[in-house]
Amino acid sequence: MKKLYLFLSFGIFLFYSCKKIAFQPPVETCLLQTDNPVSRSYSADSILAVNYNGKNCGLLPLSKNNYWIYQDSIFDNGVFRNIQYDTLRFEKTYKSLSDNLIWWQANIEVGLPDFLYSSDSSIFSIEQRMFDYDKPVWDARKEYFLFSGETANYLTHFEDNAAQGKSFKLESIISTPAGAFKDCIQFEKNARSFRKDEIYFKPGIGVVKYSQEKAPMGSRVVQLQKVSTLVSFHFE
Numbered sequence: 001m002k003k004l005y006l007f008l009s010f011g012i013f014l015f016y017s018c019k020k021i022a023f024q025p026p027v028e029t030c031l032l033q034t035d036n037p038v039s040r041s042y043s044a045d046s047i048l049a050v051n052y053n054g055k056n057c058g059l060l061p062l063s064k065n066n067y068w069i070y071q072d073s074i075f076d077n078g079v080f081r082n083i084q085y086d087t088l089r090f091e092k093t094y095k096s097l098s099d100n101l102i103w104w105q106a107n108i109e110v111g112l113p114d115f116l117y118s119s120d121s122s123i124f125s126i127e128q129r130m131f132d133y134d135k136p137v138w139d140a141r142k143e144y145f146l147f148s149g150e151t152a153n154y155l156t157h158f159e160d161n162a163a164q165g166k167s168f169k170l171e172s173i174i175s176t177p178a179g180a181f182k183d184c185i186q187f188e189k190n191a192r193s194f195r196k197d198e199i200y201f202k203p204g205i206g207v208v209k210y211s212q213e214k215a216p217m218g219s220r221v222v223q224l225q226k227v228s229t230l231v232s233f234h235f236e
Contacts, residue, residue, distance in 0.1 A: 041138065044136040047126075049092070167187050183202070186201075209227075
């Protein structure tokens with residue numbers, strides 16, 4: 001009789017265990033992005049707004065449900081003014097029809113392109129070509145990327161201003177309220193007498209710290225305008 005009770009109990013346990021497993025919701029797959037759209041151009045009518053609810057893996061994890069909260073120290077041309085909090089989200093998405101890439105639009109600035117595509121090793125921007133208004137064309141450019149060696153130097157830009165880019169692999173740990181991050185990369189863009197950005201980036205996480213210096217209108221001396229520090233983040 002005791003053996004019968006044990007057998008029945010074990011059978012009931014297996015039944016409910018299998019039942020529980022059978023009704024578990026499927027895990028949504030994160031799609032790894034590997035395409036390289038550098039130097040591609042798109043006509044304005046080939047980039048369409050889409051309601052994309054997928055998840056893209058890569059150098060920057062992207063989903064409409066992901067967000068990053070930053071503490072911003074705001075400066076008025078080098079003079080501290082106030083502290084505020086901003087939340088970075090990518091809730092607007094677009095598809096380039098010629099290659100089926102999903103482009104994500106940011107709601108705030110923390111050194112990343114406003115309109116970007118992230119692969120497993122690079123972050124690309126897409127911008128309308130200057131002075132081409134009759135038939136607008138959008139050009140893709142590589143903004144930030146993983147690199148061999150300890151440093152990298154390259155040409156980059158701020159809007160229509162040419163800039164010099166430098167990247168460094170950091171040995172030190174970057175500590176923020178969101179955590180301590182090792183193996184970060186420092187991306188630097190410098191347009192002399194116009195603007196300088198410094199971005200501390202953790203691959204797979206995003207920007208952990210960002211500072212912007214900019215010359216006031218009519219001046220050629222860059223002044224500190226903003227320092228953003230990652231406070232928390234949420235990925236799904």
